[in-house]
Amino acid sequence: MYKNITDFIRNIYKKDDFIPLHExxxxxxxxxxxxxxIDSTFVSSVGKYVTQFEEMVAKYVExxxxxxxxxxxxxxxxxxxxxxxxxxxxxxxxxxxxxxTANAISYCGxxxxxxxxxxxxxxxxxxxxxEFLQENSFQDEDNNCINKATKKIIKACxxxxxxxxxxxxxxxxxxxxxxxxxxxxxAAESLGSYYKDKHTGTFGKVGVFSFNGNKIITTGGGxxxxxxxEVLAKRAKHITTTAKVPHTYEYIHDEIGYNYRLxxxxxxxxxxxxENLDIFVEKQRELAQIYEEFFKDSDIEFIKEPKxxxxxxxxxAVLLKDREERDEFLKFTNKNGIMxxxxxxxxNKLEMYKDCQCDDLSNAQWLEDRVVNISSTILGDRS
Numbered sequence: 001m002y003k004n005i006t007d008f009i010r011n012i013y014k015k016d017d018f019i020p021l022h023e024x025x026x027x028x029x030x031x032x033x034x035x036x037x038i039d040s041t042f043v044s045s046v047g048k049y050v051t052q053f054e055e056m057v058a059k060y061v062e063x064x065x066x067x068x069x070x071x072x073x074x075x076x077x078x079x080x081x082x083x084x085x086x087x088x089x090x091x092x093x094x095x096x097x098x099x100x101t102a103n104a105i106s107y108c109g110x111x112x113x114x115x116x117x118x119x120x121x122x123x124x125x126x127x128x129x130x131e132f133l134q135e136n137s138f139q140d141e142d143n144n145c146i147n148k149a150t151k152k153i154i155k156a157c158x159x160x161x162x163x164x165x166x167x168x169x170x171x172x173x174x175x176x177x178x179x180x181x182x183x184x185x186x187a188a189e190s191l192g193s194y195y196k197d198k199h200t201g202t203f204g205k206v207g208v209f210s211f212n213g214n215k216i217i218t219t220g221g222g223x224x225x226x227x228x229x230e231v232l233a234k235r236a237k238h239i240t241t242t243a244k245v246p247h248t249y250e251y252i253h254d255e256i257g258y259n260y261r262l263x264x265x266x267x268x269x270x271x272x273x274x275e276n277l278d279i280f281v282e283k284q285r286e287l288a289q290i291y292e293e294f295f296k297d298s299d300i301e302f303i304k305e306p307k308x309x310x311x312x313x314x315x316x317a318v319l320l321k322d323r324e325e326r327d328e329f330l331k332f333t334n335k336n337g338i339m340x341x342x343x344x345x346x347x348n349k350l351e352m353y354k355d356c357q358c359d360d361l362s363n364a365q366w367l368e369d370r371v372v373n374i375s376s377t378i379l380g381d382r383s
Contacts, residue, residue: 001299002332008294009338009375012287021339022214022315022376028276033268040264045241047264049271054224056274057209061191061199063226065233068262068270069240072188072210075223076104078240078260079206080156082225082232083182085110089155090147090357092132092181094124095346096364097160101186102347105158113147113154114348114358119367121306122343123167124159130175132359137179145179149357154179160186163373164216164284164314165305166195169203184208188223191216192281192312201226211266216280216314217273219266281312283378288313291374300329303371316376317343323369330372343371 013019037043050068058066069075085091087109093101095114105112116128137145137154145154157176159167169185176183183204187193190200191209201207206229211222225236238244243257262270273280288304288311295302301319305311320326326342333340346361346368347353 002329005300005374006333006336006338012290012379013375013377017337019338019375020377021341021373024213024218025280025378025381026272027381029272030269033272034265037265037268043265044263045261047267049264049267050262053219053262053267053270053274056271057191057224058226060274060277061202061207061226063199063202063207064228065226065230067225067233067236067240068267069223069225069260070262071221072208072212072223073100073104074240074258074260075208075210075225076100076158076184076186076188077107078236078258079184079208079225080104080108080110080158081239082227082236083156083184083205085155089153090150091156091158092129092154093158093186093347094160094364095348095358095361096122096162096344096367097186097347098188098344099347099350100188101158101160102350102353106352110155111150111152112347112353112356114346114353114356114361116359116361116363117162117367118167119363121167121309122162122165122303122367122371123169124157124172125363126168126171126175128359128363129157129172133175133179139180143180145181147357154181156182156184158184158186160188161190161193161200163303163317164190164193164312165303166190166193166200166309166311167306169195169200173203182206189215189314190312192277192284194310196308202228205229206232211270211273216284216312217270217277219262219270219273222262222266222270280378283380284313284376285311287376287379288316291316291318314376315373317371317373319370320372321370326370326372333374338375340375341373343368343373 185207187201188210211219240260
């Protein structure tokens with residue numbers, strides 16, 4: 001069975017050598033814009049392409065403001081600071097996520113609290129979130145949501161759209177609004193994904209995207225903060241630019257800031273990639289349809305977009321029967337030159353997060369034992 005799968009993947013990619021999990025495609029104006037940037041000498045964080053890239057992303061996702069950063073992790077770090085996360089607070093998030101989600105919370109000095117996911121979406125479970133808050137929190141006189149066990153303010157919630165598949169974000173936002181918790185959407189993997197016809201990253205107070213080399217579009221490295229709040233957007237731009245106060249020649253900084261702005265060189269790449277984003281999404285979805293058809297009569301289940309969602313299918317994934325079968329599949333495919341990867345190890349199992357508060361995580365554990373990512377580079381070129 002595994003050989004049939006590797007043969008199929010080799011056939012669709014028409015390659016006899018190593019097949020990576022995901023690699024970027026450049027078939028537009030990437031070289032032209034990057035060369036223009038080099039010729040202009042404005043290769044650092046000041047330049048027209050940074051502004052243009054921000055405007056393009058904001059327009060695409062229908063957010064009022066966008067602020068470009070050096071990577072998705074820095075975007076998430078700043079987004080959490082914008083909503084008041086600090087060492088006196090806690091942040092609810094999912095254990096089944098890339099490490100950056102938990103790390104960004106820690107950068108703020110806060111503690112993550114891990115809530116289970118849903119098997120259907122791979123994302124934070126609204127039902128488990130509601131149950132946790134009802135059983136483990138109360139509202140104080142200032143309407144803060146307080147964790148009964150730690151007596152700390154639960155300041156924010158960070159749901160993540162896993163592999164580009166939207167979670168039930170509207171329900172999560174509704175629950176958090178009732179408990180006075182800010183929602184910071186980790187939409188790092190989901191540019192081009194929609195839930196109920198609304199783009200991911202725009203449901204919460206703040207959303208973030210990533211443009212790492214393996215994402216649906218790339219700037220080599222890079223991130224974006226999006227929001228409809230003008231005050232937050234201005235603050236994001238200020239503190240990601242070392243909190244420097246504008247002056248003709250003086251170096252004046254009015255608070256602790258971060259050197260997190262995206263470079264003009266990287267943004268030039270991003271502008272060219274954004275011009276073809278719709279093509280990338282279309283081709284990712286076409287590849288997903290090919291996989292779905294192949295696996296429909298198999299014992300291995302292909303993971304499809306959830307109900308009410310349109311996914312960018314950034315990374316394709318399958319469900320194996322159990323942990324043993326998962327490991328056999330991983331060993332066979334990688335040994336035969338086709339890169340596959342398991343889903344992330346749960347955050348609460350990592351040394352630095354093993355003491356964090358957790359709810360029942362049975363769904364997350366079930367998925368960790370079974371989910372494997374398979375080859376997801378789009379087929380062909382622009383044509």
